[in-house]
Amino acid sequence: xxxxxxxxxxxxxxxxxxxxxxxxxxxxxxxxxxxxxxxxxxxxxxxxxxxxxxxxxxxxxxxxxxxxxxxxxxxxxxxxxxxxxxxxxxxxxxxxxxxxxxxxxxxxxxxxxxxxxxxxxxxxxxxxxxxxxxxxxxxxxxxxxxxxxxxxxxxxxxxxxxxxxxxxxxxxxxxxxxxxxxxxxxxxxxxxxxxxxxxxxxxxxxxxxxxxxxxxxxxxxxxxxxxxxxxxxxxxxxxxxxxxxxxxxxxxxxxxxxxxxxxxxxxxxxxxxxxxxxxxxxxxxxxxxxxxxxxxxxxxxxxxxxxxxxxxxx
Amino acid sequence: xxxxxxxxxxxxxxxxxxxxxxxxxxxxxxxxxxxxxxxxxxxxxxxxxxxxx
Numbered sequence: 001x002x003x004x005x006x007x008x009x010x011x012x013x014x015x016x017x018x019x020x021x022x023x024x025x026x027x028x029x030x031x032x033x034x035x036x037x038x039x040x041x042x043x044x045x046x047x048x049x050x051x052x053x054x055x056x057x058x059x060x061x062x063x064x065x066x067x068x069x070x071x072x073x074x075x076x077x078x079x080x081x082x083x084x085x086x087x088x089x090x091x092x093x094x095x096x097x098x099x100x101x102x103x104x105x106x107x108x109x110x111x112x113x114x115x116x117x118x119x120x121x122x123x124x125x126x127x128x129x130x131x132x133x134x135x136x137x138x139x140x141x142x143x144x145x146x147x148x149x150x151x152x153x154x155x156x157x158x159x160x161x162x163x164x165x166x167x168x169x170x171x172x173x174x175x176x177x178x179x180x181x182x183x184x185x186x187x188x189x190x191x192x193x194x195x196x197x198x199x200x201x202x203x204x205x206x207x208x209x210x211x212x213x214x215x216x217x218x219x220x221x222x223x224x225x226x227x228x229x230x231x232x233x234x235x236x237x238x239x240x241x242x243x244x245x246x247x248x249x250x251x252x253x254x255x256x257x258x259x260x261x262x263x264x265x266x267x268x269x270x271x272x273x274x275x276x277x278x279x280x281x282x283x284x285x286x287x288x289x290x291x292x293x294x295x296x297x298x299x300x301x302x303x304x305x306x307x308x309x310x311x312x313x314x
Numbered sequence: 315x316x317x318x319x320x321x322x323x324x325x326x327x328x329x330x331x332x333x334x335x336x337x338x339x340x341x342x343x344x345x346x347x348x349x350x351x352x353x354x355x356x357x358x359x360x361x362x363x364x365x366x367x
Binding site: 015016017018021022049051052055058117118 | 326327332333334344351
């Protein structure tokens with residue numbers, strides 16, 4: 001019997017595996033989306049059925065993954081140039097750009113529809129807006145046209161806790177926007193620290209990152225400014241309905257560390273940074289990951305302690 | 315008849331097909347579970363006024 005499925009002329013040795021398609025969804029970004037959306041959902045003052053809560057988080061995550069696939073489709077040309085991204089499925093030749101676009105569009109439609117059916121139309125509409133914002137406003141428009149790309153684009157990554165809250169309550173209030181602001185203000189220092197030690201990546205790709213357009217010393221000052229604003233916001237959140245003593249302690253410690261890191265970055269010059277291979281900048285970047293995780297973890301802890309009369313300011 | 319060793323590509327395609335199959339099964343389970351919860355909670359019941367009319 002001949003093997004009809006393998007035709008020598010059409011074999012592609014680098015044909016994609018299931019994992020390559022999954023990689024299009026940016027699983028690491030998706031994990032942040034899952035966590036922050038979960039905190040938004042659980043911090044809401046309305047109890048959610050576990051199955052509905054699980055579905056809400058799953059469809060928000062799939063929506064986030066879909067926008068990641070659309071981002072990879074649109075950015076394939078610059079992903080090929082940057083060291084950090086050239087191993088992604090499209091630049092490495094494993095997945096065709098059209099496949100990524102089709103997957104992204106299909107998953108976007110599915111996730112928005114299913115979230116609206118599982119929870120409420122408002123949540124579905126907000127997820128659709130988030131995907132639109134990340135793909136059209138950030139990826140297609142701002143990313144290549146303004147050095148403030150990461151500031152405004154950061155909003156897209158900050159929406160998941162708001163969607164989680166809306167999925168639970170069906171309405172809006174101040175608290176989810178505090179969670180939004182936390183991620184929104186955190187994004188610029190996080191990415192600018194990355195841009196400092198990834199050196200020529202964004203330059204080579206022609207992406208107008210602040211390091212390229214305003215220079216590295218200006219970027220260092222911007223990091224300090226945004227970190228100071230973030231610290232005010234993060235500590236202030238402790239006195240809102242989603243804050244409490246646990247959150248306050250976490251915020252005080254982390255913001256002191258984060259401010260110290262930003263201060264050190266602002267005082268360093270390129271010579272000193274190159275001498276120790278950007279040790280301070282790399283350390284600041286790693287701390288930023290822990291920073292966001294622990295702030296949202298503390299909000300979650302306050303929410304979980306509330307039924308026992310322990311969370312919040314009582 | 316000679317039996318040919320399975321090409322590495324077969325394994326990759328099998329993995330891909332299995333992944334799609336498991337994803338679809340998971341989707342069916344999720345939609346079914348969601349429907350059971352929604353129906354049990356009475357999410358699809360018409361408002362009382364409409365029933366009485």
